[in-house]
Amino acid sequence: MILYTPMQLELVLAGFEKLDRNSEREVTVNGVPAIVKDIGGGKTELVQILSTNPMDFLRSELYPGALVKADS
């Protein structure tokens, strides 16, 4: 993996060692399988859509970083 960027690598990678992926879980959101992350305050954020249906990626409410509610 090579980063090709004019930005200083120290800036891009600052805090890299603090990244935590333990709070991520696999759920379905509006019927679409996805990975979400708890960001505190009872809120969950979408990390990645796991669906194999490409049309799910054009849904306006589902994008990385969107606040979502997991299906129960």
Added chain:
Amino acid sequence: MSYYQSFDEVPGVFPYQPPSRPDPETYPERTDNPNHDPGDRTRVTGKSKNTIEAVKEMGTTQVPEIKSNIHCLTIVGQIEGHLVLPPQNKTTKYEHLIPQLVALEQSTEIEGVLIVLNTVGGDVEAGLAIAEIIASLSKPTTSLVLGGGHSIGVPIAVSTNYSFIAETASMTIHPIRLTGLVIGVPQTYEYLDKMQDRVVRFITSHSRVTEEKFRDLMFRTGELARDIGTVLIGQDAVDCNLVDEVGGMSQAINKLKQLIDERKAGDGGLKH
């Protein structure tokens, strides 16, 4: 009291009988002629109930839903690839963008794709993957570089059928650094050189810049303070044939519409 008294000749009885016509003498004219002109016409105008309620309850009007036949993809910040970057970076994630492009290719409603770029580069493989998939779309594409399209943003900008750069936007062309981050792979000069060749080959085959010229820009000294390379601003990128035209949003959309019309006309007028 005097006003009401005039109606109240007999208490409790309505003072007059309304005229009733249980058997109307006239019937509406009917005709079997389809071109018959009914004469007096009235047009009923007004707002639908929903609109009036929206104004009353929320103080807003409903925005009419117009489905666009073009789709706009914005590529901003770092292009995030195999490695998740720390949260202070604004990133464009390739695992989201690639299925979106698949869906756009499949969609029957979308006829063209506009790529808006303001990126500082990022992962070589992710950037090349996005550029390759844009280049292989069968639908017309145009790109617009706003602000900056640096490093791996350059192959993405040139991957479309026609590319634009804003007058003040810049593109940094520089070698892949020897200090580039490599995880778990022995970092050799040959390896980085091969990576660089992939980028140069893609750019030279998807734009009109020659390999010689591009390598000259890439290894020029004295332009960047901390690095070798070149910053191309607006017209400079067009002068070295990297980008097709200096322009803004209206030019990019008009060109896309033109390409869509050409494709509909079936003359296959796409360049690359």
